[in-house]
Amino acid sequence: MAESSTYTADDVRELTLPVVRGRPAAFVGDTGAGGLHHLVHFMLNAVYWDARRGACRDFALEVGTEGAVSLFSTGRFAPPAELAEVVRGRGFRQLEPEWGRDSMLRRWSWSIGVPSSLVLSSRYEVDTWEGTRQWHLSGVEGHSTREAREVQPAEPLPIAAEKGIRIRLVPDATLFETTVFDAENLSRRCRELAFLVPGVRAHFTDHRTGESTRLYYAGGVAERLLELTADVPRRHPEPLAFDVQWEGFRVRCALQWCEAEGDTWSYANTVRMHTSRSSSSKKWRRRESKPPDGEGEECEPPRALPRGGPASEKVWP
Template identity: 30%
Template sequence: MSDAANRYDAGRIHVIEGLEAIRKRPGMYVGSTGPRGLHELVFGVMGRAVNEVLMRGGGPVDVTLTSDGGVRIADDVPGIPFEDAGDAGTPGLEARLTRLYAGTEPVGRRAAGLDRFGLGLCVANALSSRLTVEVRREGARSTQEYARGVALTPPAPAGPATGSGTTLVFWPDADMFETTEFSYDVLAERFRELAFLNRGLRISLTDERSPGEAGTERFEGGVPDFLAVLETRAGGTPVHVDIIGFETEDPRMAGSVEVAFRWCDSHEEVVHSFANSVRTPEGGEHVAGFRAALADAVTAYAEERRLLRAANPVLGAARVGEGLTAVLSVKLDQPEYGGATHGRLAGAAVRSCVEEAVRDHVGAWLERHPEQAAAVVDRIVRGAGRD
């Protein structure tokens, strides 16, 4: 083969951008072309609605799995105009639906992380065979329709509107995904977490795909309610009546921590941890700080009240955690992670702040509730004595 045939130069480079790039390599934008990537489309679209609601202080987001295989997501916050916001440079809805990195999701402690890739509406539009959007704003409705990311018509007036909000419906492209059938359980689990971790957010999920069986499940509450659900699933009998919990902000870590936990008569420790409403399955500094502080607070209380004898083993974090079910949520302006998958939270300030807050609040709770505290210590000591 000649040198000319082997030569690699600029003329051989093929640049693909925007929607073409998304459709050429969909897995790069949603993680996979299997069920995980399919559900990422929903989370990407939901991210805009949820964060608009949270920035407003709370409200509903309604999700419907339609009978024809689509997903409808509706909110009642002020509708996003289709056009860009002039000199302010804020991209309008049409730009968000057609351009990468236009109007990416907000960041910071008051934003919920749904879209792991931060690309949102544009990716869902590009990977859908069809997408329609309706905006209700200033007493008027406007609509637009897309096919595989390309606008079929300009935004068009559609009559008067009662209230405000945005409704977006999309149908995943069967040419892009191994399956286009959404799992109700996968979506319900994530929506339940979001609603529990963000008090004031109300999410409903309706499944219209089975004739005669359509129903709506609603998710709302707070972290203590989340813990109660987890305890019901796990079984076991609580050792003490009260759920121990608190929420506090700390400027040293530029964020807040919220915790709820309770011991029961099981042998397993279960800690569900989150950073900015995203699961951290590998734990991290917030979990390390929580476990260390819990062990310190219980040990200090037990020693002060002479609830331990010389024969008792040391009450380390593993022993204190036996039978514990906990929800630990931190919300940070600038979260740091120990890897690209965001499965483990980093940051020395997070650990020290969580540790201090947990030690103080748990110590105070034990002092205020001596009967329940005695039951907790007795449960831990008896459990440790079996080793």
């Protein structure tokens, strides 16, 4: 990029190593615990979008004893050529017609979020399956060490499915102040995705402690609200649940009045936007920025609100 006093989106063509590794906080928020966990949140967001369109029905997140993190999800296969483009962070480029509508390169979370996580790792491995065939790609400090190659014989898929993709990475200790993942943070994130996409099966495992949790919410936010209020006297037996679509948006809402102080949680897609205290109710609200027919393009995640700030319509793309 030529030296200039201005810097626009036209200057960005791909997620080059110097750009991301030189300013990691610009991509994940900070280089502390928050930024570290964003590496995994980016990966989970990619799974969320696949689940939203009905492709992913199962995902498993694991933290290894050596500090690595691994995410496997069903329903997604990346052809070797496409996989190579993804790990290089080519999502900002003008895409060729050969990359179809369902290409990972056309999804913000897969083409920008996941590559950011890979670039900020000390090493990574990506495996993808289609039927009984498997391809593998690995890298060090963001550099892919070789072209994607077919694995023979192929490993069994971690979860029985026709297609799947697995990402393993070790965060770079030279870029982050800490590389220790918090199990509660990651387990909570898996739980959020499970109830925000009803019917998705999630499995979180922490091999450091042996903790293993399976998560499934067929009833979505309403089922999660029942779980939260199980030990609280309720004013009505079941949450009041709504699922409304209009003008390209979808809102799922569940309300439960209780004989105790409660909270209000609000999500924009997967982003928790605002939490407030109320005297006698617990509420869940969720708003999606995808047309009801499911055919719309994925939107970039809304910008984060300042801590403690009010919800604002300006956060919507």
